[in-house]
Amino acid sequence: KQEVTQIPAALSVPEGENLVLNCSFTDSAIYNLQWFRQDPGKGLTSLLLIQSSQREQTSGRLNASLDKSSGRSTLYIAASQPGDSATYLCAVKDTDKLIFGTGTRLQVFP
Amino acid sequence: DVKVTQSSRYLVKRTGEKVFLECVQDMDHENMFWYRQDPGLGLRLIYFSYDVKMKEKGDIPEGYSVSREKKERFSLILESASTNQTSMYLCASSSRLTPYEQYFGPGTRLTVT
Numbered sequence: 001k002q003e004v005t006q007i008p009a010a011l012s013v014p015e016g017e018n019l020v021l022n023c024s025f026t027d028s029a030i031y032n033l034q035w036f037r038q039d040p041g042k043g044l045t046s047l048l049l050i051q052s053s054q055r056e057q058t059s060g061r062l063n064a065s066l067d068k069s070s071g072r073s074t075l076y077i078a079a080s081q082p083g084d085s086a087t088y089l090c091a092v093k094d095t096d097k098l099i100f101g102t103g104t105r106l107q108v109f110p
Numbered sequence: 111d112v113k114v115t116q117s118s119r120y121l122v123k124r125t126g127e128k129v130f131l132e133c134v135q136d137m138d139h140e141n142m143f144w145y146r147q148d149p150g151l152g153l154r155l156i157y158f159s160y161d162v163k164m165k166e167k168g169d170i171p172e173g174y175s176v177s178r179e180k181k182e183r184f185s186l187i188l189e190s191a192s193t194n195q196t197s198m199y200l201c202a203s204s205s206r207l208t209p210y211e212q213y214f215g216p217g218t219r220l221t222v223t
């Protein structure tokens with residue numbers, strides 16, 4: 001059974017830092033991996049999607065990488081800003097379902 | 111822009127009540143999903159639907175049922191609410207062509223007392 005883990009569970013950094021969020025999954029037979037952002041009390045917003053054949057995707061200050069063989073993905077946030085404060089979730093597509101990690105709660109302080 | 115709306119942002123119900131959570135999407139998506147989100151457990155899939163009048167059990171369907179009478183609307187029903195169903199409920203939809211690209215509603219925080 002696919003399991004998705006995110007470390008750390010929470011992270012607090014000063015504005016301007018570059019940071020890395022980690023996601024690991026137990027079964028490498030995935031179709032794709034997505035990173036989502038969730039603001040407090042809100043739904044999820046998709047940030048980046050990496051197909052299983054891809055190694056990375058970039059959008060603005062965000063870069064997500066995928067290493068299927070080791071069962072890992074990282075989300076790199078460059079020059080963090082207070083507006084980046086949110087919970088970040090990764091999810092892998094396993095046949096017809098998305099399997100979510102428990103998220104990393106990020107706080108960027110001025 | 112895809113819009114997924116949920117009928118209530120906050121809901122307080124009593125144990126034993128029948129509870130309806132409504133979700134509507136405006137992008138003619140075939141697929142719709144209901145998740146619950148709990149601290150430390152992440153999002154867990156309750157039910158999903160590939161088409162009108164079709165439903166499939168997710169990972170935690172016990173205590174829930176669903177209804178999909180129209181393509182745009184997917185309802186989650188708690189037949190007899192219990193305190194362990196206190197949670198954040200999230201609805202999502204996706205197109206059959208891009209099923210992995212799910213769009214989420216804002217969520218309903220349900221408290222059962």
